[in-house]
Amino acid sequence: MSNITENKLNAVIAAADITIINSSITAIGSKLPTASLTDDQRTSLKSIDVNNKVFVEDVLTEMGVSGSGIIPAFINKTFINNDLALFEQLDVLEAGVLNLTQKIADLKRIAGDEAYTGALAVYRIYDAANQAGVPGAKQAYEKLKMRFNSQTTGAGRKADPVL
Secondary structure: OOOOOOOOOOOOOOHHHHHHHHHHHHHHHHHOOOOOOOHHHHHHOOOOOHHHHHHHHHHHHHHHHHOOOOOOOOOOHHHHHHHHHHHHHHHHHHHHHHHHHHHHHHHHHHHHHHHHHHHHHHHHHHHHHHHOOOOOHHHHHHHHHHHHHOOEOOOOOEOOOOO
16 A cells, blocks of 8 residues: 655656657657558567577578578578668667666556545545535535546446545
8 A cells, every 4th residue: 555645756747858758759760660560460470589589690600601502592691681680779779668668657657556545545535524524525525436436447346445
């Protein structure tokens, strides 16, 4: 359970910074080669792991050593070499983006938890004030209760407002 007095994050990203971040994401995307896959292609295309990468490197080495006269002209070593080089570049980029994505997900989780925990505390205060007959509390409590009760959990059950 979160402690509502502990606020790990108390920040908002400036609108100008959001614009810069979104522009940077767009700029990164524009620097990458254009290609996309269907869902079927995502599952059917071969992937490359450490062993497969070493195999590709070995094939390229052998093509350089003994390929002439054995490998037909329609097999383009440069294409394979470029694909491997791009794979390696994208592998590095992916690691950086995945780390950034994890950071964003962590920050989002913390911010969401703190906002929801604080809102639940306020909801409970309105509930207690309503039960105590504090003027003005009933209207706010009923409005929040109606909104809260319209939310359901992933299992389809009504959400429980008590932590």
